[in-house]
Amino acid sequence: MAGRIPDSFIDDLLARIDIVDVIQERVPLKKAGRDWSARCPFHDERSPSFTVSPHKQFYHCFGCGAHGSAIKFLMDYDRLEFPDAIEELAARVGLKVPYEGGRAAAPQQSDTADLYTVLDQSARYFQHALADSATARAYFDGRGLDAATIAAFGLGYAPDAYDGLRSALGNSPQRINLLEKAGMLTRGERGGMPYDRFRDRVMFPIQDRRGRIIAFGGRVLAKSDGPKYLNSPETPLFHKGRELFALWQVRQAQQKMGRIIVVEGYMDVIALHQHGLPQAVATLGTATTREHAEILFRNCADVYFCFDGDRAGRQAAWRAAESVLPRMREGRQAHFLFLPDGEDPDTLIRQEGNAGFEQRLTAATPLSEFFFAHQESGTDLRTADGRARLAERCKELIASIPEGSFRDRMLELLTDKTAIRWSLSASLSPQMREGVEEMLEERVAQLRGASGPSADAAPTARSSGGVDAQRSVVRYAVALLLQNPNFIESVDAPPYAFAALRRPGVGLLIELIDICRSRPAVNTAALLQQYEQREEGAALRKLAVLALHGDAGTLQREFADALTVLSAQTKQQRTDDLIAKQADSGLDDEEKAELRGLLAARRR
CATH class of the missing domain: 1.10.860.10 (DNAb Helicase; Chain A)
Incomplete structure (x- = not known):
């Protein structure tokens, strides 16, 4: 949605909403003094550590650290995007959400509905065409897909014709314009009549987090000069840097996800789902972005990235690591699984089965280990220059990690490897810089055999007013x-x-x-x-x-x-x-x- 939602509206909305009512509709709460308590809906626990404060209009779990307002609860529990959570809460109290600058940069509501409709009609057209194409059905049969999986993912086929979809759905200038806006039709360099973008390809519908079709991916069947895989272009509904293929199916398969597996291809995702691992998603022909990382962690605390073991796969893994680091808040974990040469998740799951692939996931490399293995490449840590170079390479990336135990651990590992004190980048706030540098000084002292006092052990005085008189x-x-x-x-x-x-x-x-x-x-x-x-x-x-x-x-x-x-x-x-x-x-x-x-x- 275009336009920023004003802070004043969010303040007014949260003042009108009772967070206890919002959460109690989804989680049974019990009164506990001034607050309410429950067993946390975001992690498994036997005794309640999840509290909801009517005074603060805030929830917090002392076990896993989950926290936030009614907006954040809907984002985490119902897995809504921020604007969608605002819209849902506003509807509860009869408010209309204002957007600063209006929605000029976004499709109008009626236009949006028409785009969803025409994309849904396109999906049905491709599904009917699949039923009529022996070649396309043979391709899916050869990849081992059963009828239930084909139906669950809405797979289809785009006939080898320039006007198949256009003739079926675009029988007026308005409809042709809508299909073009949805990315289903394209034009040649010289203009002219628009024609079908997807031709002689098996089709993979791409759905948003509400299950609505917003785009397509297509794999060519016959040899051609064009790309093997082709995705819809960017449209008012589709932004590939913010979408994940099959996230809708993953969320439908399980209410509480233990993990998400990120793979590279449509067929890799579908094969894992069919073989009992309905936790797989894929980026859409692009590197993992920070928006992808936030969406992944919003849905699950444990994310596994699965890449080829060659140089290109490791480079893709590193780009994913760079995107993930600024999102590594408390309780989140990332792992990296590198596959043998010539293999992909599709072939491996069919050869080794569910149990074999599970073993590979269990042996996946933690983010911290992969991070330092990548950064130490080509660096001789036996020399002072090599250790200084490693510290310089790592410091800004580690500084991008949110404050918490994971960043502390990364700093400890870096200090262990370098045994030198390094300065944080200027991007850190003074209070963060001071705290991290104190920790590094203590750690270096330990490595050198000294026993420096902890900053936390410093005594504090009380003023006559009853508050601490030091910092x-x-x-x-x-x-x-x-x-x-x-x-x-x-x-x-x-x-x-x-x-x-x-x-x-x-x-x-x-x-x-x-x-x-x-x-x-x-x-x-x-x-x-x-x-x-x-x-x-x-x-x-x-x-x-x-x-x-x-x-x-x-x-x-x-x-x-x-x-x-x-x-x-x-x-x-x-x-x-x-x-x-x-x-x-x-x-x-x-x-x-x-x-x-x-x-x-x-x-x-």
Whole structure:
């Protein structure tokens, strides 16, 4: 859908929706104090660790880390895209979703319906043509497909004619225009009458995540100068970088998926489904994109990429790894299976059966192992230069991984291999850079036999206001505001007295304050939705479930106290800066007056 959905609408929608009602329609909840609890619908567990907070309008599983708003729940549980989840929730409360800029770049609703209709009619035309073509049926018979599989995937045949589909469906200028817009007809370089794009090919319908046909893939039967496989072009409905062949069938086959297997060809997918592995999907003639990676992980936490073992297959695997790394949040895993020369999943599953292919999957290479094997290629780790080169190759890719245990493990492996400290790229936020570099220092100390103290062991003092007086003050203030956006009433208008404080998280705190000030209806769930795809999201999710003790009045006073402490720290920082400058290069008259005022205020 074209056009961005305004944040103000999402805030209003989440304020009207009760997340308990949304989840309870799908998962049985039990009252547990102020919250509700259940066994998590996203992983197997015996005792309930899944909680739903009516106050925060937020769910969280303490077992697997699943979390989010009502929007995120529909995306993860019903496997809807973001706009579709918004549309469904809006319909519950009688709201119409606005799109900034309208939908000029997208097909109008009636036009969209016509495109779906004509593509569905094209699929039926190809299926009837398959029934009439002995050659096409023989091809599928030779590949070992049974009638049930052919029907389940809606396979068909495009006759060897330039006007077969056009004559059957395009009997008016409007219909011809619609078929052309759907990618079913094409024109020559000199224009002229459009003709059938697919000719003398067995046809594979491509469905979206609702089961609607949006495009086709075709494999040529006879030798020709054209490509062996041909996909529909990009259309208003079809964007190959965001679609996966057979994801609809995978979702229909199993409500809770243990894994998804990504292969390269239509027939590879279909063969695995027919032989008892209905978890296979394929990209559509393109490398694995970040959009593909997000869709895969949204449907399942464990993804297996299956490629040829030759150079081209390993390059395709590396492109998949690069796309997956920024999506490796808590609980997600990726593996890589490389096949013997001359084999593909279709041939192997028919030779070895389900059990044999399962054994190969069990022995698949984890992402971390494949990552370092690829990066170490051509590098001599016995030399300092080789180790430095490896660190340089890896640092930006590892920095792209969301904060969590997988990134920590990748950093540990890199440090083990290089035994050197390296600087993170400038793209990291200061607080992330500081935390990662501290961890690296500890790890290097361990490798060298030293016993450095953990950063977590540092003592913290409490101020008279009851909040931590060291750098955790910022964290505490963020947690208080995140869980209680209405505390914005305690904050004076900008400029903020602590804006210049050089401490991790101050920028994030100011950003949250500005969001809460500009969006009065925002709640915890909406704030987390705002940061879902940003690097700060992981830290905010942890703070959203941090236990805060005290009633609303007490917590609001502690929030105000925290801001007071930060303001005092900012003044101390400025005082130290001026004293240092005075010793170094001297102060001008204005700065001298400022320093005298700061020192006098501190004495008072």
